[in-house]
Amino acid sequence: MNYKHVHVIYFSPTHTSAKIAHAIVEGMGAVSFSESDLTYEMPDSEEVVERELTVVAVPVYGGRVADTAIERLKKFVGKDSPVVPVVVYGNRDYEDALLELSDLLVQQGFTLLAAAAFVGEHSFSTSQYPVASGRPDQKDHDEAFLFGQHALEKLEACSSLESLSSLQIKGNRPYKEKKPSAPAAPLVDASRCNLCGHCIGVCPVSAISIVNDEMYSDPTRCIKCCACVKECPEEARTFPNPFAEYLYKNFSARKAPEMFL
Ligand SMILES: Cc1cc2nc3c(=O)[nH]c(=O)nc-3n(C[C@H](O)[C@H](O)[C@H](O)COP(=O)(O)O)c2cc1C
Known part of the structure; x- marks a missing residue:
């Protein structure tokens, strides 16, 4: 064919x-x-x-x-x-x-x-x-x-x-059961963030907005994809979580x- x-x-x-x-x-x-x-x-x-x-x-x-x-x-x-x-x-x-x-x-x-x-x-x-x-x-x-x-x-x-x-x-x-995960969202370092809004555009679920002159990520909408963390031009965003160290220690091969x- x-x-x-x-x-x-x-x-x-x-x-x-x-x-x-x-x-x-x-x-x-x-x-x-x-x-x-x-x-x-x-x-x-x-x-x-x-x-x-x-x-x-x-x-x-x-x-x-x-x-x-x-x-x-x-x-x-x-x-x-x-x-x-x-x-x-x-x-x-x-x-x-x-x-x-x-x-x-x-x-x-x-x-x-x-x-x-x-x-x-x-x-x-x-x-x-x-x-x-x-x-x-x-x-x-x-x-x-x-x-x-x-x-x-x-x-x-x-x-x-x-x-x-x-x-x-x-x-x-x-399929494997989906476990409910606690709502969470990346953190913003206000001293680095210049409110450029790039993160708003790369969020797949429109979870980010500017509230009171600060970037706000709605944890109930956030899917934790980390697009905003990886693409922030000022490296102002982080997603601290216990999995990163665990994954690094167990799944580096x-x-x-x-x-x-
Ligand atoms: C909430 C969440 C759950 C994930 N679960 C797994 C997983 O179960 N196993 C795995 O190997 N990677 C997991 N990942 C990693 C992604 O599958 C991986 O980074 C993928 O390359 C992301 O695809 P993208 O770049 O197209 O967004 C997870 C990522 C996120 C954000």
Whole structure:
């Protein structure tokens, strides 16, 4: 089967999922491609993806697909479209996230072609406690590129979407239980913050505003993605939490991408 157009869909507050998705699309050698970036907004109405080879990349939060990504992905319906679900995780574990994402996309009408889990710098990584710092790096990029090539070859070798073999994807059903986490949000060092408002623009859930001449992050809206921490031009924002040190001590050994074809 021949698909000339590739559609890439991602939710990616700190850009690692987006980078992996683009490397996969590069490997597919698409003549043309379109992009749905769900990071900052949800499509207003249902979007039908018809006869398009589709790559969907999202981050893992707590061994599951990030809630905001699920909510936004539910706006997409696949029609005669093979899909490559990809999760990106911070070198701890992706647990049931890839299976969950694959199930969701099949429910939305897509046909599974291949799937993969890649590693990206952990959202909670800091200079004191680096976790998968700088990933995806060149090696990850090259592996994602090759994976894209192989996924395309698999598609080209089959005569119809119905003839695609079923995939055995790592993970369990029922998926890992989601534990409620206490509302929290990054802290601002007022002596560094110049109220430039950059953080307001990079927050995927509009949790940040200026209140009484200070930056305010609403902990009930914040999803702890740390986009505002990583992108603050003044390095005025931090997200102190007990996980960073734990992750650094236990999950520093490099993990490799896992691919299902
Ligand atoms: C709230 C939260 C929970 C996370 N849970 C996990 C996890 O269970 N396992 C893991 O390895 N990484 C976890 N991460 C790290 C992200 O999956 C990782 O940093 C990913 O690369 C972020 O994707 P993005 O750059 O596209 O936003 C978590 C990050 C956040 C913010």
